[in-house]
Amino acid sequence: MKRFSILFSFLFLVLACKETPQEKPVEKQVNEFAIVIHGGAGTILKKNMTPEKEAAYKAKLEEAVKKGYEILNNGGTSMDAVEQTIHVLENSPLFNAGKGAVFTHDEANELDASIMDGKTLNAGAVAGVKDVKNPITAAKLVMTNSPHVMLSGAGASQFAKEQGLEIVDPSYFYTENRFKSLQRVKEREKKKDADKTAAFYDADIKDSKFGTVGCVALDKHGNIVAGTSTGGMTNKRWNRIGDAPIIGAGTYANNASCGVSSTGWGEYFIRAMVAHDISALMEYKGMTLKEAAQEVIQKKLTALGGTGGIIAVDKNGNMVFEFNTAGMYRASMDSKGNLTVKIYKES
Numbered sequence: 001m002k003r004f005s006i007l008f009s010f011l012f013l014v015l016a017c018k019e020t021p022q023e024k025p026v027e028k029q030v031n032e033f034a035i036v037i038h039g040g041a042g043t044i045l046k047k048n049m050t051p052e053k054e055a056a057y058k059a060k061l062e063e064a065v066k067k068g069y070e071i072l073n074n075g076g077t078s079m080d081a082v083e084q085t086i087h088v089l090e091n092s093p094l095f096n097a098g099k100g101a102v103f104t105h106d107e108a109n110e111l112d113a114s115i116m117d118g119k120t121l122n123a124g125a126v127a128g129v130k131d132v133k134n135p136i137t138a139a140k141l142v143m144t145n146s147p148h149v150m151l152s153g154a155g156a157s158q159f160a161k162e163q164g165l166e167i168v169d170p171s172y173f174y175t176e177n178r179f180k181s182l183q184r185v186k187e188r189e190k191k192k193d194a195d196k197t198a199a200f201y202d203a204d205i206k207d208s209k210f211g212t213v214g215c216v217a218l219d220k221h222g223n224i225v226a227g228t229s230t231g232g233m234t235n236k237r238w239n240r241i242g243d244a245p246i247i248g249a250g251t252y253a254n255n256a257s258c259g260v261s262s263t264g265w266g267e268y269f270i271r272a273m274v275a276h277d278i279s280a281l282m283e284y285k286g287m288t289l290k291e292a293a294q295e296v297i298q299k300k301l302t303a304l305g306g307t308g309g310i311i312a313v314d315k316n317g318n319m320v321f322e323f324n325t326a327g328m329y330r331a332s333m334d335s336k337g338n339l340t341v342k343i344y345k346e347s
């Protein structure tokens with residue numbers, strides 16, 4: 001009898017010591033579908049804005065996000081929603097993408113864009129194109145109609161032409177505002193004691209902002225797509241390419257975690273691999289989207305000295321805006337039709 005009781009106690013001990021499986025928190029689908037957009041982050045201060053300008057930005061952001069919302073609400077794909085929404089922003093001179101792109105040192109416009117499909121992890125990008133009206137569509141076609149992920153310069157334009165995309169004269173991208181901004185930066189550069197980096201990036205000029213555009217959407221089928229389009233940074237030289245067309249830095253999407261589109265000082269976003277890092281923290285460390293975005297933007301990017309922000313949507317329809325600048329042009333809509341349009345930290 002004694003032997004039995006010893007055996008039972010031993011068995012009990014073994015069973016008790018066996019690790020009880022960790023209860024995984026039940027994830028709640030907060031939105032059947034969702035869409036977020038940005039129009040760039042930077043030194044956007046209310047005191048430097050006129051009410052007219054503010055209203056114009058907000059109206060365009062609203063128009064763009066509603067375009068994508070309608071597609072998603074009608075059961076369309078996040079791929080279509082992201083592409084069509086970005087077209088609205090690329091075609092507006094208000095943003096630094098497509099028409100309204102910033103100027104390079106050589107007074108040209110060189111456009112970068114990328115898109116990623118969270119279901120297949122397929123991606124496409126173009127960099128340094130000068131005559132493609134809607135670079136986001138060129139990026140999409142690189143993904144779907146070529147064996148490559150990224151095409152650049154004249155070759156990317158040639159590909160876009162062969163795909164039947166609208167090619168425009170480079171003068172189409174000209175806007176007086178952006179041209180003046182380049183002249184100001186160049187003037188500053190000439191000053192003997194100029195901080196070369198500040199001059200390069202138009203960093204503390206009154207209305208300085210980045211202005212890249214991006215969109216992330218989750219559709220009713222559970223697929224996440226992220227896209228980003230930009231003219232890059234004022235006064236860029238030597239065919240500089242930023243983070244926007246780099247998968248993992250400017251754009252990332254994975255149905256298992258989230259989709260992200262970045263905007264800000266591209267060199268830092270490349271070095272911090274911002275978009276993929278956020279997804280990886282969710283996937284490997286089990287962080288929530290908000291936690292992961294805060295970790296990467298407020299800690300990692302900020303510690304490096306980088307400025308900017310991201311928009312993101314996770315597989316449960318949670319939406320996040322995270323930035324370390326004074327403002328970020330941004331908007332979102334959830335599946336219940338709730339609309340948010342903001343520019344500054346709070347409003």
Ligand code: ASP
Pocket residue numbers: 040041096209210211212230231232233241242243244262263264265266267
């Ligand atoms: N990230 C872009 C770049 O570095 C600029 C921006 O977001 O406005 O090219």
